[in-house]
Amino acid sequence: MNKTNSTKKTSKVGIVGGGVAGSTIALRLAEIGVEVVLFEEGASLVNGPPICHLHAGGNLYREISDQQCVDLLKQSIDTLRVFPHTANIRPTVIAVPKRDKGEPDALLSRLELLRNTYHSLIESDANNKVLGEPSDYFKLYDQDTLIELASRDFPSTPSSLDDWMIPVAKNLNLDEFKYPLVLVQEYGLSVFRIAATASLALSQMSHCKVLTTAKVNHLEQCESTSQWNVHYQQFDSTLGDWVTGYEHVDYLINACGYKTGTLDNLAKLPRERMVEFKAAYVTHWEHSQGTWPEVIFHGERGTPNGMAQLTPYPDGYFQLHGMTEDITLFPKGLVSSTAANAQPELSAPFIKKLTQHWQQDEVDLRSARAINHMAQFIPEFSSATIGGKPLFGAQQIPGTDPSLRAVDISFDGINYARTEIVKASSALSAADAVVDKLQKLQLITNDQHTSLELSFPITRSLTLEQVENFAEQLAEQRHYPSALARRVAF
Template identity: 65%
Template sequence: MKEQAKPHNHHPSLSVGIIGGGIAGSTIALRLAELGINVEIFEEGTSLVNGPPICHLHAGGNLYREISDEQCIALLQQSIDSLKIFPHTVNIRPTVIATPKHDKGEPDALIPRLEKLQSFYQQLVNEDPANQVIGKPASYFKLYYQEDLEALSKLGMPSCPVSFDDWMIPVARNLDLDQFKYPLVLVQEYGWSVFRLAATANLALNKLPTSRVHTQSKVTHVSQYADSSWQIEYQKYDTNCQDHVTHHLNVDYLINACGFQTGVIDDMAKQQRSRLVEFKAAYVTQWPDCQGSWPEVIFHGERGTPDGMAQLTPYPDGYFQLHGMTEDITLFKQGLVKSTSHSAQPKLSDSFIRKIKSGWDNNEVDTRTTRAIKHMSRFVPTYQSAQVGGKPLFGAQQVPGDDITLRAADVSFAGNRYARTEIVKASSALSAANSIVKQLQHDGLFALHNSNASQSIEQSFPVTRSLSAHDVEAYAIQLAQERDYPEALAKTLSFDLES
């Protein structure tokens, strides 16, 4: 009988409070609880990991032409590490990047970055073969020219793709090939399931004896004692008396992982910070006429214009998630706000807060999803037959500083025994967690045993990695049902890619 996985066996007296149970707060809670640190995590919702739509691993950041090569390399490293910790959360399929003729960019400009990323990936695999989690480095990307796609368009549609060319057949057969600049790029950028991430976090933290998860708990105040420990005041929704009951809890260290509401806790803690917050949405569609297994496809475009980037993200059962980087689809007028000299919390208008707290008006769901379908059908004409497949995936995203193009960020430290997470992409959550462990060591609050200090990333998460793919998917489907989304968004999409 297989021995049950256990967290590390030392139990320091250190206690850490984490406010916010999104992907950042949950990953940090897992990292610390696996080390035996006592963790208290607070989440307003009924389960962990909600918030902005997560659909893409960003193993190289190739969706974003405007970010630096350094950010792309950081995202590649972070994505590889994250996949090693959350192996059952990935949707294994490639991504195709296409540049329309009306776009100002040139696809050849991507090639030097892709070659740099490929070389860096090869270096990581040479250092540790366990880093090979997104295919072989030699197959990190492949270029396709118009004549290549015209030849592929004449081939039959494979039901189960086994090569890069197989993945390109539905693309070749459904795009108006004369609309694009060449080459098109196929790259080993995988999908990421927000529901299986949520399932992993909920299941693992409930198994860890050093973690306590406080769901339906709203933090109303924090204060610091002279000895630098913190008191957290929170209200717990009592289902028996239909009321909110106020509680107090003391911790040695406080982590602010509140996502777009991070500034609220910053203000309570008297820690000023400059940041942006942007409300965004992606749209759930079902395409009954879909044929074959699709890769994700990115159609580049200028952000915030009618020609903004379009993103087609596949799921099982003919479901696709759509982004359209225009103000009528994914972006919103007045949806981008910034902090002030008086408050670290950017103020979104009440209409966005109502969406986050109470949901969407059905008419707006239909209107914006229909616009997303129309935007996609500019590039994939047959997509005009797609239908509304469910309510949008949505939320507000914080970006530290004032550069809305920033993608690789993790954590910052302020005051005494206080950290704030500032991830923009989910793959940065583990980096934030590791930085906090180092800070706890630096402050003398925690010491790694020699056996733990030499452990690999995988060895640092024995309980998290012990979860089975079946259990993760089953609980993910349950969460999708509870959150009123199609089960398809929680199911595993996995194919063997070309070696």
């Protein structure tokens, strides 16, 4: 790819926020030769909500539309094509307890739609075949089949769909569920390997300046040129103090995550949105056996019987979600913007968690609740212990629908965009939309249509060993077990 001819070197794009959305857009633009400056308030890239799932079909969320599920499938396939080292290649099992009002059959038409969509995507481009064979996208299991699987030995490494179901069959009380159970190829994502990929790739790109510990505090837009002056403060570790600076950019992208409204306020471009604080809990199950898939136990959100999510990692570590207000959700943890303020205001206890630390007694209490919630379905899990501090963050949701999951970016004002992703797999879609917008504005020209893979030559040159090693360092720097950064399967 001829980068010298693909873009105008005079254009510069400012991206405020180095989370998964901002980092992905920075990678996309810098790879094609666009000059980028990336501002990140934290010490490293891609911090935030507890990313753990690819959502290749969105079947965890039975309340969302079929179209959102198709969008998530397509976005997830793109993510796997560009960032293969970030995925944990293992399926997801969906189980509906008898106590739940839902029925497994309600998922079947959606699963058929997604399988057919996946097949069509492969027919249009063979590179889309990243979730295995379309015929294996999902498989249904009745109780008799699971009883037979429970009699089998654990395989050393799962080599079939049935192998993945053996730990589930052996550990669940099979009489407590509605049938069929569903195994679907919705893989996992590693937040630490996403962070490592972004950090390592951007460090090799001369077109991208990364400013960490840099807080944007003022914006000015020139009326005649529509360009932006971005003023910021950055902590200088050599001086041990804050220094001020500014960057002049042709286009500004607000990728501030849950703080997106703060930058909207500075730009005087209001937007209706919500912010929700969530947490997941790191546990260690010393006596776990076999290689587990992810397991989702459906339940009504916000009730004591809310969905339970078991996400496996190496060495007996499991991340837990429990969609109750005592575990993953929080009373008054969902807040909305107002006519006077585009930034939804979380209360002081949430801000303290986000910026300082949790109280240890709350970590212990909520982690214990998460373990007990999971032990309802996997009795042996009651022996699990706390494996580390919670994974937590605040998630923005544009508009007023808290069930929205598939969304990417909005454009507002002049030379201004805001990323609005809810799921990490939507980040590439946002990046592509930015490229299209910049082309239409003639800020960049791209005279060569190319594949996804060829659009990310530097990013894709990273080896799995490089990514995994750096991801382990990031996990340890952030005081999490290094196992959370390692691959679950091959």
